[in-house]
Amino acid sequence: DIQMTQSPSTLSASVGDRVTITCRASQSVSTWVAWYQQKPEKAPKLLIYKASSLERGVPPRFSGSGSGTEFTLTISSLQPDDFATYYCQEYKSYSSTFGQGTKVDI
Amino acid sequence: QVQLQESGPQLVKPSETLSLTCAVSGFSITSGFYWGWMRQTPGKGLEWIGRVYHSGRTSYTPSLNSRLGISVDTSKNQFSLRLTSVTAADSALYFCTRSPTSCGPDCYSYYFDYWGPGIRVTVSS
DSSP: OOOEEEEOSEEEOOTTOOEEEEEEESSOOTTOEEEEEEOTTSOOEEEEETTTEEOTTOOTTEEEEEETTEEEEEESSOOGGGOSEEEEEEOSSTTOEEOOOEEEEO | OOEEEEESOSEEOTTSOEEEEEEEESSOTTSSEEEEEEEEETTTEEEEEEEEOTTSOEEEOGGGGGGEEEEEETTTTEEEEEEOSOOGGGOEEEEEEEEEOOOOTTOOSOOOSEEOOOEEEEEOO
């Protein structure tokens, strides 16, 4: 199975900060990576697919990059609504796997 | 607007069958997407369970394959999950999902563009 390792696990930030979350795959997944935002007791929300494609309706302050084994999600200027947990997902493998999550808090 | 809504018992006894249904509104289930199930636990995180196409073709995660059934009812625009012989390890927040079917020649799964709000299922006597 492909493992997806996110860092950091927790990130303390302030409104207006530039935030970067990293996801490393245990083997190459090409650009088959998605990023999600999840708030407590809510469903994950798709932000980015195919490593860098912005889902419709998602603010452009969110961006994704990377290929192969290293990927990043960047929030250019953190807004109050962005405090949440973020997950990466690889969908190259049949069973698909998620990272363990990065909690962004104040 | 695409909406998914899970329903079903939230308490299931060990060794019994967990059955959930996902009602889809705002979009026809026959319009060329995959419909599936995910679950989330504090210990294992987000876990893909399986998916179904409107034709009835299914794909399941290997670890649950022997206990799992996912079916689709196009007349009701909904799909369902059955997981037999449940244990406490099957207690989780269950989500139904939609996935686009297109992917490249070297990818074997899909991302999830719509999710239901989730239903918490506890396995306990």
